[in-house]
Amino acid sequence: MAVTVSLINMKGGVGKTTLAAQLAHAADRQNIRTLVVDLDPQSNLSQAILSPEKYVKLLKDKKPTVSAIFESYLPPSNSSDSPKPVDIKDVIIKKAGYWADTTLDLIPSRLELSHTLKNPTSKERRLAKALSKISDQYDLILLDCAPTESILTEAAYHASRYALVPVKPEFMATIGLPLLARSINEFKYENNDHSLDICGIVFNHSSAYSEGPEGEKSIKEVKVEAKKNGWNIYNTHVRYSASYPKAAREGTPIGSTSYVRWEVTNEFSTFFDEFLKSIGLKTIP
Amino acid sequence: MKQTELLRLQLAILMLQHGERAILESIASLRGQDTGDLEAILVDIDKIRHARTKKPPAAKTPSFSIESVLRTHPEKADVIRSxxxxxxDKAFLTELKDVRRFLDRHGQPTNTLKTRSEAFAKVVRVLIELPIPELEVILSNAPSNEFSGLGVISDQILGRK
Known part of the structure; x- marks a missing residue:
């Protein structure tokens, strides 16, 4: 049975999507059966995993996306003259990863997911219900969330056992952390049969600016907050490297990105091991 | 810092301050030796080190023959020749970086690749293991050297053809 983890922070630009894509590739490399779900209408995770070219082909072919799960039907298409009930298997893109022998699957997103945001009534449990039908086929399910509290965030909570929180060590970015904590606490209060925990906070230096004194000050402040609330902070920081945006453009794992420095690959690999331990997963040889 | 590293650092500083010749003369004097004897010992050490690190002449790699690879899977010969x-014609894996990526995706090492033309031997060995439908997809795909990630997505979002 899969462990489901949402990458979430109420602040945008902290590197959630880049981290989600790289975690997915790292898990795939280690033969961990992984499904990634893009829950952001901007669809950047889908583009980073598939590459823009393949993503556009998916749109042109009118393949169903995560939006169909929330709306509970597939619209009429070339292969069907009337709406059809949606099966989650119709929405999964198999073998979406980088390597030729990949087992990484993807549920992509598209801009039309914003319709769900506009009409959210009673849709918050549909993703969890759909995932429950296939969760025994995976070891890890990663959900990449949009950075605002919405039906999509709530859907991610309903489906998740853990929340992984990337934090950019800058003052304004760290404010997203207490907002997220409040949001999770409210969810747990309303759903007291549901176990949802923060598996850890990772300092994600998504820009070179966060590595100076301001960054250090923010790190200290987050550590104090984390201690007060009993949150785990990962020892390994994901430091800024120009190879991360390049990996997103090329649709590659960080270690396969052209001209990547060895220490960048090594650092991410160390963080990945720490992350796996925090959710009780082990590398599969 | 290890003892040997510390010693090397101290010696480097001394050599910078006094020069190599002065250091040699001082060591020779301390050991009661002639400077020439000490220099001869150093030359011998250098010769031994050089002999150890000298690479054996590279063995000539046999020239690659695509026919020998194709003989193992004759049913794929036509599509692989295409x-x-x-x-x-640089219509498939147009640059060396594309070749590297292709081989990397198929779990092949790429760090020794120097030129695109030399790399073809490795590419063929990967191709021969792929099923025919996958080879046909490769054959039908358009070259993507003019590819712009933003351009294709922008065109799609804005409904441009």
């Missing part, structure tokens, strides 16, 4: 033509 892919070879596309490769030579």
């Amino acid at each position: 892919i070879q033509t596309r490769y030579e």
Whole structure:
């Protein structure tokens, strides 16, 4: 049975999507059966995993996306003259990863997911219900969330056992952390049969600016907050490297990105091991 | 810092301050030796080190023959020859970085690749293991050297053809 983890922070630009894509590739490399779900209408995770070219082909072919799960039907298409009930298997893109022998699957997103945001009534449990039908086929399910509290965030909570929180060590970015904590606490209060925990906070230096004194000050402040609330902070920081945006453009794992420095690959690999331990997963040889 | 590293650092500083010749003369004097004897010992050490690190002459790699690879899977010969033509016309894996990526995706080491033309031997060995439908997809794909990630997505979002 899969462990489901949402990458979430109420602040945008902290590197959630880049981290989600790289975690997915790292898990795939280690033969961990992984499904990634893009829950952001901007669809950047889908583009980073598939590459823009393949993503556009998916749109042109009118393949169903995560939006169909929330709306509970597939619209009429070339292969069907009337709406059809949606099966989650119709929405999964198999073998979406980088390597030729990949087992990484993807549920992509598209801009039309914003319709769900506009009409959210009673849709918050549909993703969890759909995932429950296939969760025994995976070891890890990663959900990449949009950075605002919405039906999509709530859907991610309903489906998740853990929340992984990337934090950019800058003052304004760290404010997203207490907002997220409040949001999770409210969810747990309303759903007291549901176990949802923060598996850890990772300092994600998504820009070179966060590595100076301001960054250090923010790190200290987050550590104090984390201690007060009993949150785990990962020892390994994901430091800024120009190879991360390049990996997103090329649709590659960080270690396969052209001209990547060895220490960048090594650092991410160390963080990945720490992350796996925090959710009780082990590398599969 | 290890003892040997510390010693090397101290010696480097001394050599900078006094020069190599002065250091040698001082060591020779301390050991009661002639400077020439000490220099001869150093030359011998250098010769031994050089002999150890000298690489054996590289063995000549046999020239690659696509026919010998194709003989193992004759049913794929035609499609792979067509892919070879596309490769030579730079319509498939147009740059060395594309070749590296292709081989990396198929779990092949890429760090020794120097030129695109030399790399074809490795590419063929990967191609021969792929099923025919996958080879046909490779053959039908358009070259993507003019590819712009933003451009294709922008065109799609804005409904441009």
